[in-house]
Amino acid sequence: MFISDSETAETGYYISEMQVTVFSLEELAYALRQKSFLLGDDFASQELAEWLHTQCCCTDLAYRLSQIAQKKEGLIPYVETILRYTGYISEKEIDRIRESLSVGAQWTYMEKRKKEGDELLKAKRYSQALVCYKRLLEELPEGEIRLRAAIWHNIGVVQAKMFLFDAAMESFDAAYQLVADEDTFTQWLSCARIVLSSQEYLDYLGENPEIYEQSLALEERIKKLTGAFQDSRQGEELEKLSEWLTYGSEEGVYVASGRLLKALVWDYREYYQ
Numbered sequence: 001m002f003i004s005d006s007e008t009a010e011t012g013y014y015i016s017e018m019q020v021t022v023f024s025l026e027e028l029a030y031a032l033r034q035k036s037f038l039l040g041d042d043f044a045s046q047e048l049a050e051w052l053h054t055q056c057c058c059t060d061l062a063y064r065l066s067q068i069a070q071k072k073e074g075l076i077p078y079v080e081t082i083l084r085y086t087g088y089i090s091e092k093e094i095d096r097i098r099e100s101l102s103v104g105a106q107w108t109y110m111e112k113r114k115k116e117g118d119e120l121l122k123a124k125r126y127s128q129a130l131v132c133y134k135r136l137l138e139e140l141p142e143g144e145i146r147l148r149a150a151i152w153h154n155i156g157v158v159q160a161k162m163f164l165f166d167a168a169m170e171s172f173d174a175a176y177q178l179v180a181d182e183d184t185f186t187q188w189l190s191c192a193r194i195v196l197s198s199q200e201y202l203d204y205l206g207e208n209p210e211i212y213e214q215s216l217a218l219e220e221r222i223k224k225l226t227g228a229f230q231d232s233r234q235g236e237e238l239e240k241l242s243e244w245l246t247y248g249s250e251e252g253v254y255v256a257s258g259r260l261l262k263a264l265v266w267d268y269r270e271y272y273q
Contacts, residue, residue, distance in 0.1 A: 007024070007055075007056050007057045008023055008024045008056075009023045009024060009051070009055035009056055010055065011051075011055060013028070013048060013051045013055070015031060015039075015043070017038045017039050017040055017043065017109075017112075018031055018035045018038050018039075020035075024056060025052065025056050025058055025061075025082075025086055026086070026088070028052075028082065029082065029083060029086045029088040029089070030088070032079055032082060032083060032097070033083075033088070033089055033093065033097065034119075035116060035119075036079055036097050036100060036101055036104075037100045037101065037103075037104040037107075037112055037115050037116075037119075038104075038112045038113070038115075038116060039075060039079070039101065039104070040075070040109075041074065041075050043075060043078070043079075044065075044068060044069050044073075044074065044075045044077075044078035044079075045069055046066055046069050046070070048065065049061075049062045049063075049065035049066040049069060050062065050066075052065065058085075060085075061081070061082065061085045064081050064085070065078060065081060065082070068081060075101060075105075076098055076101050076102065079097065079098075079101060080094060080097075080098065083097065110136065110139075110140055110144060110147060111147065113132075113136050113139075114133075114136060114147065114150065114151060114154075116132055117129050117132035117133045117136065117151070117154065118154065120132055121154060121157065121158055124161075126158050126161055126162050127162075129154075129158050130155065130158050130159070130162075133151050133154060133155045133158070134155070136151060137151055137152075137155075145178050145179065146178075146179055148178055149175045149176075149178035149179035149181070149184075150175070151175075152171050152172070152174040152175035152178065153171070153172065153175040153181070153183075153184050153187070155171040156168045156169075156171035156172040156175065156184075156187060156188075156191075157187070159171055160187070160190075160191060165191045165194045165195050166191075166195055168187075168191045169188055169191040169192060169195060172184050172185075172187045172188035172191065173188055176188060182214075185211075185214065186214060186217075186218060189211070189214065189215065189218055190218060192204065193218070193222075
């Protein structure tokens with residue numbers, strides 16, 4: 001069956017773990033592709049099978065799902081059956097979802113919710129990731145120290161990627177106060193290096209000699225990243241643009257700007273592919 005053969009439901013089906021209501025087989029398949037890791041065993045229910053039968057006219061699929069639920073075969077066969085029936089995604093993608101469901105079975109509900117934010121961060125949907133993480137912090141029990149620290153850390157990562165370095169410093173500090181993680185401190189130090197003036201940063205290092213080795217390691221990483229950028233197409237074009245701005249003509253600036261833009265477009269296309 002093709003997904004277009006199904007009908008749109010008059011009454012939607014609410015998937016509590018995803019906090020979303022779907023109105024068609026197409027929407028259900030899309031939700032499973034995006035957020036299947038949030039699901040628990042209760043999703044593999046007779047209720048969903050009945051909804052697909054009565055609301056979407058997917059009689060054959062509904063029967064298959066009803067059999068799986070009745071025999072208690074589990075969540076993974078249930079989800080795979082839906083996805084294969086729709087023809088919406090490839091077998092390779094189904095394998096990825098199966099693995100995600102298998103790993104997710106070991107997570108708590110709150111850990112699954114954090115994974116939702118992690119996926120948004122990975123997809124560079126920073127504003128949505130920030131909303132997800134902050135909402136989770138409000139719901140998270142106070143005793144979940146390590147998970148709370150991990151969420152604060154990732155909030156800091158999101159804020160840094162949005163160039164909100166002051167806010168990122170505060171988030172990394174909140175994470176570090178909960179769990180003294182070396183990577184979190186390095187991230188905080190990286191932001192401090194940007195936010196503080198050169199003198200303030202040096203004063204801080206002087207007042208805290210115990211972090212001397214970490215500061216040297218950070219400088220080495222920055223040096224490598226700077227060198228890699230300078231050797232890239234963008235770096236070369238940016239250097240030429242800088243020279244034109246300092247010593248050249250207005251026409252040369254326009255030409256160099258165009259070349260830099262083309263280099264960025266080329267790299268974007270390579271990344272997208």
